[in-house]
Amino acid sequence: MRAPVSWLAEHVALPESVTPRLLGDALIRIGLEVERVESAADGISGPLLVGRVLQFTDEPQKNGKTIRWCQVDVGEGAPRGIVCGADNFAAGDLVVVALPGTVLPGPFPIAARKTYGHVSDGMICSARELGIGEDRDGIIVLEVDAQPGGDALAVLGLRDAVLDIAITPDRGYCLSVRGLAREASLALGLAFTDVVAQVPAAGGGYPVTVSDRDGCPQFSARVVTGLDPRATTPGWMAHRLRQCGMRPISLAVDVTNYVMLETGQPLHAFDRDRLRGALGVRRARDGEKLTTLDGVVRDLDPDDLVVTDDDGPVALAGVMGGASTEVGPGTTALVLEAANWHPASIARAARRHKLPSEASRRFERGVDPAIAAVALQRCADLLAEFGAAGAAPGLTVVGDGPRRRLVALGARRPAALAGLPIDRATVVRHLTGVGCEVDGGDVLQVLPPTWRPDLTDPADLVEEVVRLVGYDRLPSRLPPLRSGHGLTPSQQLRRSISQALAAAGLVEVLSYPFTSLDVADRLGLPGDDDRRLAVRLANPLSEAEPLMRTTLLPGLFATVSRNLGRGERDLAIFETGLRYLAVPGAAPLPRPSVEVRPSEQEIGALLAGFPRQPRSAAVVMCGDRRPAGWDGPARAATWADAVEVAQVVLRAARARVSVRPATVAPWHPGRCAQFVLGDPDTGTVVGHAGELHPRVVAAFGLPERTCAMELDIDALDPPAPVRAPRLSTYPPVLLDVALVVAEPVRSADLLAALVQGAGDLLEGARLFDVYRDEARLGPGLKSLAFALRFRADRTLTVEDATVARDAAVACANERTGARLRD
Structure with a gap:
């Protein structure tokens, strides 16, 4: 939300000593996220003055363009000659003149220069050149009483600071000047002046029928007639809309946007002459379509709330209006709508249709139902003042809006939770300042204001009290540590694995746990693979990635691609984290009450339906594993490096595993190793490592021969404390x-x-040589040479070692058919 300080000052009396920066700091202290304090004048320096066009001469050019050679009074006594390509001004008009030495946004320095046969001693500016609009076809003509030579920045209001504030989802009331001014009054201890209007009694307005009271608790409407279609938006209003990041369109649209920014109540204007019959509110029906104001034909979902007339839907409720009743250049009569919609329904509709709007941002956070009639009247008054319109008798109000409910709060609870001495009087004062109605003694009965639908629990009220007392006053004390408590064995194992991988030269990364719908197909997973049992999110951050990951590899692939795009070719990265595997056939999870502890049956049902969440370690390597240097040429990463990295993890866990070849997606057949815990034939498979399949490499845009490894950490038991070995002398x-x-x-x-x-x-024992020679060994045979190391608590003789060696060879012969090489 962008809020001009001058607009806030209309609702809270800011003393001159409170600079915009101090105001921003005060709002930060009570919990708002003020990202910037900026001014449109920040990118402008030098002499930018008001000028009066005394006279001009139109001069056609060879290129077909006509320029104007102007004489402009800028308060210096003698006029300046300036060349201008625009033609939307007349002699006597006030304009904005940038004299030589001025620097405009860009940066764009202004200097006297010869052009079209004249020396142009400055420039007459357009809104685009000043960075305050997109109109580049004409210059700014000032419709104010100003003197030549005056400060153009002050006349245009460009010195007015603007607060850029990130509004969290629980503070929808701050998406308005009214809400931010109320916060400023609390932060600075100043009086607050609310938006007021003379609202008529409800009744006798435009006919409205609401069929879904849950989706629309309140619907208000007002009719305005006699609007002059030639009326334009006043300059001050257009300027404020631009300061807030909105583009002026027409008087009717701009007034509804202005009132929305002022009060926080989104409004929509229907062309009354294009409506057919009464307005209605209901859910959409199967097969219905609506062409929205952006010209897109949208297939409506039965969950969508729509506003209708006798011909069908005319607006996607709380999101965007329909083109069939759009306000146009010839509109003279309006039906103004100010409704209160169910927040979750609006949020789902905006995401379903990929249509976020200023209205939906406010409705999905909750809108004050008590301000609707005031906003309608404010809108009607502005249209009457600037568009010669008149409000028709009557005001339509259907429904009472969401009900407020009392919240019980112990008067001592804020002090207990904050660790500060906060007495009952302070609690009551701050809750009253927020707008709550407070009654009671040691247990306060608090009725939150209509504009704070987020205050539903005692903890919410405690937060309000503590933030107004001051987060900066909260004590910062470390809790006392009890001796004998440290990392759990599983935490020690995870830390040992991460440290071992980092010591092996790999870089740890952290990926988002979300994946796309086609990731299993791109990995080449078979249909019965457990990694296809993905959990789908009901409200994903991105519709492109609605699934929780079942393997860590896609996130690492994305990191590799991002680094490749930035020129990094030699990569060895790892991640440890959770995977999420859905339980097939699991019943829908129950929603236990938050008022009491869930029963054992409810806890059991929750645990049975939760997805399995094993913790894994994964590695991806590409490019050179060892760079070229004085000690030799570069060596590319191969499947053997992936296997060795897996062995690093297993050694850190002190796990004894068997390694055998396997054919498992997404690895290349014949270049994939499988790690088995326990018996080689019946043990538990804990992971795989090797070179990725070429199709997988192509699907994810990875370099050729990219290698990967993934191990299930949870399958590895935390190792027992290390016992010092007996050392033989x-x-x-x-x-x-x-x-x-x-x-x-x-x-x-x-x-x-x-x-x-x-x-x-x-x-x-270790393998140190592999030898193949059909002439000496025979076809289909190979020789494996091992170095054996024997030791005992006595001096071993060669005969003792030979007996042990022969026993080892005999066992190998029995189990594998091995024979001593001649």
Whole structure:
């Protein structure tokens, strides 16, 4: 919400000592988010003056254009000669003149220069050149009483500061000058003057029927006739609309927008002569369509609230009007609407039709039903003043608006929650200042004002009291820590994994947990894959990503693409986070009351319907894993690096796993490793690593040979505290063994057999060579060489180590068919 300080000053008496910056700081102290304090004059410097056109000569040019050679009085005694290409002014008009030395927004410096055969000693400015409008076909003609040589910025009101405030969803009343002025009065302790108008008694207005009272608790209407279609918006009103970020259109439209900004009540004007019969409010019917003011034909949903006449829908309620009853250049009679709509219905309609509007922003946050009649009268008065219109007798009011309900608040509760000495009188004073009606003793009975639908619980009232007392007065004390409490084992495991990955040279990122509808197809997941069991959000931040992620990889892919677009080619990133897997066939979740603790049955039903949320660690690598340097050429990341990174995670968790090849999407068949916890054949699969499938790489716009890894952290038990190993002072015996096995035999299986057969004397074993030679070994065979390290609490002889080695070879022969290489 953009609010000119001069407009706020009409409702709260701001002393001269309160600068716009001090006003912004005061609003920040009571909880508003003032993002900027700006002025239209910020981008303008130098002599920008009021000038009077004394005379001009039209001079046709060879290019077909006609320029005007003007003599302009800028209060210097002698006029200045200025070349101007516009023709929307006459002799005697007041204009805005930028003299040499002026810098306009852009920046655009002004200097005396020769053009069209004259030396133009300045420039006559248009609204676009000053950055206050889009009209570039004509210059600004001032319709005010001013003297040549005066400050044009002051005459135009460009020195008026504007507060740019981000309004949170719970403070819809601040989407108006009225609401912000009320907040300013509370922040500064000044008197507040509300918007007032002489409202007639309800009855005798335009006929209206409301069929859905839940969707429309109140509908008010007023008829205005005799509007002069030639009447234009006064300059001060157009200027304020531009200051608030709105474009002036026509008097009727501008007045409704102006009153909306002033009061917070959105209004809509129907051309009365284009309406057919009475107005109605109902839900849309199947198959109905509506052409909105933007010219788009929209298929209406049965959940949409619509305003109708005898011919059908004429407006999408609370969002946008229809083209069939649009106010046009020839409109002379209006039906003004000021309604109160169900916030959730308007929010759904705006998102469903992708049609956010100034009206829907206010309705979905809640609008004050008590201001509707005042806003209608204010609108009628402005149309009468500037458009020669007259308000027809009668005022239509259907419905009483949303009901207010009392909220019980213990007088000591704000002090207890804030940790400040806040007495009952202070609580009552601040709640009354907000607009509440307060009664009672130790337990206050509070009736919130009509413009604060967000005050529904005691906690809301406590927040109001504390923010007015001052957030800056809240004590900042760390709670005392009890000894013996630290990270839980699962937290320690997650931290160890993140630290191990960072130490391995990877960079941690944080991705949004939302994905698109086609992400499972782009990953190439089969139809029965659990990763297709995505949870769909009822109210997503973006319709393009309505699903919760079932794998961390798409978020990492998006991060890679973003970095590629910024020139970063060598990437190794990781993320740890939750995945969300829907429970097939789960019943709809119950909504327990917030007044009492849920029953065990309700808690059980909630837990049964919640999606599974396993925690995973994922890695994506592309480009060079090792850059080129003095120690050698660059080395690209391969599937082996992804496997090694998975081993880094597993070593950090001290988990013993088996590694075997697998064919799992989205990895490349033959370049994918599967990690199994426990028995290699019957254990739990905890993740995969390898090179991504080329189709997946193409679908996500990734570099060729991109590698990835994903492991289920929750499947790994937190390791027990590390016990120091017994260190032998005796020397080890080192023996090598080369075994010939069939090509399909996995090295991990062979290593496991050697470890099992060697017994307790074996301290370590590692694969150090793979050899293939059909001439020496035979077809379909390979040789795997292992280094074995034996040690005991005594001096081992070669004979002892040889017996253990032979036992290891025998076990390997039994389990894999291995034989010693000749």
